[in-house]
Amino acid sequence: MANEDAHLPPQAVPHGQLPSGTSFFELSRLMVVGIDNAKGQLIQKAQTSPNGPWAQDWTPIAPGAYMTMTAGVTKDGRVAIVAQQAGSPTLFFIAEDPNQAGPVEKWLAPVNIGAPPGAVVYQKLSMARDADGRVEIFLTDNLGRVWWIYQNPDVIVQVQKTITPPGTTTPIVVTADELRPPAQPWSAWIQLTGQLVAITALRQADGRIALFGINSALHLYRCQQAKAEALTVADWTPWVQIDAGYPFTEMAPIVGPLGATNLFAMTQQGQVLHTKQQPAGSDTWTAWATPGYSRVPKYTLCAGIQGDGDIMLAASDQQHVHSFNAQYDAATQNWSGWRDFNFSVANTRLSLDYNADGRLALFSMMIQNDGTNALWTINQMAMDSSEWEWTWTMLAASNLKQVVVVRDLTPPV
Known part of the structure; x- marks a missing residue:
């Protein structure tokens, strides 16, 4: 459910550029974009201001019903969504209106970006900005084909x-x-090579997009743009199988503080393994390593960036206990090890992103059998803290089909 756009290490905003009396780490706010399970409507809920409280109600984004979606940000920092229309393979691109005067969140009219030839439904959608800041969209369809479209x-x-x-x-x-x-x-839909059931796009430190994918046999693959302005299939490196024989079920790529792309992936046995570019920006990767062994197998994983730029992992195990693993030093790969800090009463999907003051927020979508999922969130007590709030803030009691957490870089102030 995480925002699949780039999570580059955050940079503090100079205090001289901020409104008097404020102390923001970054002028942004967190927003959750979702699909209403009952109506299929695209909806959103956001912090009312940077570091502020969450809005009381969910508000609609666009008319009509949708089946699946993902979200990211535009070149100028506005939230953007791509979603499949219900009952059709047609996809629509929807962005925040640059004019946000007044108390009601405004969105531009949905733009029809068509559908890949022969596609019926989509297994996974992913969005990232490229080196020019243009939005690029990737998906896997019902036949396992990989498709790409870009601004x-x-x-x-x-x-x-x-x-x-x-x-x-x-x-x-x-x-x-x-x-x-x-x-x-927009470009035409372009079919990339490969057969995958899941795909994740990541904007790397140099702006080139990397793709990570899992196929039906649980093999893990990666490729990346060979040059900054990639416009054809030939502008991508070939897919490389990187699973080393381990079956993987989840992946969480993220850019670390030294500019290297890191990949964390969960094995079918519930252990989290780690590999990264070495050196940064290259097509050379380290051997798989463990940032910490889990005595109880884990089933869900997410990665985020702390206020100092270091990586934070969060996961939940088969006893529904949530734990974090904080990176202390990227150069020596020093980690805190898995530390329990909260729990849930059912299976959940986790996502991490940071507040404007640099504190991480953890989002937990509680999975219900009937699809009426609930959403809760807690924050770190301070930037880079190992303490977390004990009491969860409920964002939705039920009725969420899907959610994506995204950081709005054009918030109300």
């Missing part, structure tokens, strides 16, 4: 301008290159 890059147009050179009074006409939006906002 087209701006085009260079030659324009004539009349200027008066310094020291003269005579205007002249010059020709200059200017960037303009493309005539066609």
